[in-house]
Amino acid sequence: MDDTTLKDLDAFFSQYPIKQYHKDQILVYANEDPTGVFYLVSGTVRKYDIADSGDEIVMNVFKPSVFFPASWVLNKTPNRYFFQAESPIAVRRAPSDEFVDFLEAHPKIIYTLLKQVYLGLEDTQRRIIRLMHGDTRSRLLFELVIEGRRSGKLQADGSCLLSITAAELAHRAGLSRETISRELAKIVQDEDILTRQGRLLVVRDLRALESQLGE
Amino acid sequence: MLPTTINEIETFFSDYPLRRYKRGQVLVLPGETAEYAYFLVAGRLKLYDTSHRGDQIIVDMFKNPAFFPLSLIMNRSPSFLVHEADTDIAVRQAPIEAALDFLDAHPKVVLNLLSVLYEKFDGAMKRMIRLMDSSAKSRLVYEIVTACYQIGEMKSDGSWLLALSQAKLGARIGLSRETVSREIKSLKEKGLLGVAHTYMLIPDLAKLKRYAESHN
Numbered sequence: 212m213d214d215t216t217l218k219d220l221d222a223f224f225s226q227y228p229i230k231q232y233h234k235d236q237i238l239v240y241a242n243e244d245p246t247g248v249f250y251l252v253s254g255t256v257r258k259y260d261i262a263d264s265g266d267e268i269v270m271n272v273f274k275p276s277v278f279f280p281a282s283w284v285l286n287k288t289p290n291r292y293f294f295q296a297e298s299p300i301a302v303r304r305a306p307s308d309e310f311v312d313f314l315e316a317h318p319k320i321i322y323t324l325l326k327q328v329y330l331g332l333e334d335t336q337r338r339i340i341r342l343m344h345g346d347t348r349s350r351l352l353f354e355l356v357i358e359g360r361r362s363g364k365l366q367a368d369g370s371c372l373l374s375i376t377a378a379e380l381a382h383r384a385g386l387s388r389e390t391i392s393r394e395l396a397k398i399v400q401d402e403d404i405l406t407r408q409g410r411l412l413v414v415r416d417l418r419a420l421e422s423q424l425g426e
Numbered sequence: 427m428l429p430t431t432i433n434e435i436e437t438f439f440s441d442y443p444l445r446r447y448k449r450g451q452v453l454v455l456p457g458e459t460a461e462y463a464y465f466l467v468a469g470r471l472k473l474y475d476t477s478h479r480g481d482q483i484i485v486d487m488f489k490n491p492a493f494f495p496l497s498l499i500m501n502r503s504p505s506f507l508v509h510e511a512d513t514d515i516a517v518r519q520a521p522i523e524a525a526l527d528f529l530d531a532h533p534k535v536v537l538n539l540l541s542v543l544y545e546k547f548d549g550a551m552k553r554m555i556r557l558m559d560s561s562a563k564s565r566l567v568y569e570i571v572t573a574c575y576q577i578g579e580m581k582s583d584g585s586w587l588l589a590l591s592q593a594k595l596g597a598r599i600g601l602s603r604e605t606v607s608r609e610i611k612s613l614k615e616k617g618l619l620g621v622a623h624t625y626m627l628i629p630d631l632a633k634l635k636r637y638a639e640s641h642n
Contacts, residue, residue: 260555268555270551270554270555271551281544282544282545282547282548285537285540285541285544286541286544286545288545288548291548314537315533315534315537318530318533318536318537321533321536321537321540322500322529322530322533322536324540325496325500325536325539325540325543326497326500326501328540328543328544328547329496329497329500329501329543330497330501330503331547332497332543332546332547332550333497333506335547335550335551335554336485336486336507336550337506338554339483339485339550339553339554339557340475340483340485342554342557342600343477343483343557343599343600344477344481344483344600385557
């Protein structure tokens with residue numbers, strides 16, 4: 212998002228008190244109407260569904276300056292997902308009607324959001340394509356690229372540091388943790404793409420990985 | 427889209443001539459940026475990728491009225507999907523700058539497009555979940571329901587007509603035509619849908635949805 216949009220969103224939400232949540236606290240339960248629209252000030256929040264097998268399927272991970280649940284706010288459709296703190300977080304919460312009034316008065320923000328949601332939709336469509344014809348390796352590498360783009364720390368030498376666990380990658384790729392761990396070990400050992408640095412994963416060259424995947 | 431949004435978009439595009447494309451003609455190729463902003467006046471468009479085996483993977487389909495490819499024109503990014511006429515189509519095509527000026531000047535249209543997009547986004551995510559965690563039957567039924575909303579036609583008695591081949595249904599969910607055919611036969615036997623020529627008839631969409639939920 213551009214700086215002006217961020218400033219405007221910050222200014223609107225700053226009239227509401229800040230609230231802290233611990234890691235793993237659930238802000239919104241599936242099939243429950245939220246108490247308002249949340250604006251993430253710090254930390255990360257994941258949006259997920261629970262599969263019949265009981266596994267969590269992560270649909271999105273939000274970083275600061277994102278509001279949620281967006282579809283419920285704009286379309287008044289029932290919320291079907293869980294929103295849970297992935298780290299300690301700080302949020303502000305506003306009444307949804309006031310937020311919609313604010314959006315209507317700020318066309319540039321709506322325009323920026325439209326552009327951004329289209330990019331999000333494209334990521335989801337790419338994921339769908341991977342799920343339909345990608346093998347384990349390409350599904351895993353795709354999730355590393357997405358994580359790198361969204362939350363990775365780009366280094367001066369072009370490498371990218373990722374703070375993500377095998378379990379989190381498994382949730383996003385729809386694969387088991389064991390499969391992800393095995394595949395990660397294979398890639399680290401056999402290919403010049405990925406290394407480990409303590410608990411971090413290091414993608415040697417994010418751009419090269421993107422082009423390798425046709426992204 | 428709200429009727430007012432459709433009216434505003436139609437009015438904008440009415441300044442530009444109508445162009446017809448035959449089924450199979452491509453409007454945007456992967457790696458290309460859009461040359462125009464389009465308004466689909468008649469027919470149906472499909473967006474797809476091609477697998478390494480050469481199969482089409484249909485990611486999206488829409489029928490008229492539709493304003494596209496908004497992501498490409500707003501983000502000035504190249505497409506990763508083929509945009510192809512799935513039937514003979516008629517479109518009006520406007521220069522991109524003019525379309526962007528129109529959007530700038532019509533915030534209510536943009537807000538409605540954003541609302542519609544959030545729904546589409548949720549739909550794509552649900553589809554992704556189905557792909558990660560569902561039986562072939564559940565994936566198929568979910569896709570039929572989605573396709574009804576996207577491109578189907580609701581009749582006065584509440585039933586739905588869907589003009590979509592079994593091969594195309596398979597391409598939307600990554601199942602072979604044979605699997606789709608087997609699952610459709612089983613749904614037919616349960617009276618949940620009928621098949622006639624190139625059409626599928628779904629007498630009660632809500633019942634079909636309930637069936638899928640109980641068999642996930």
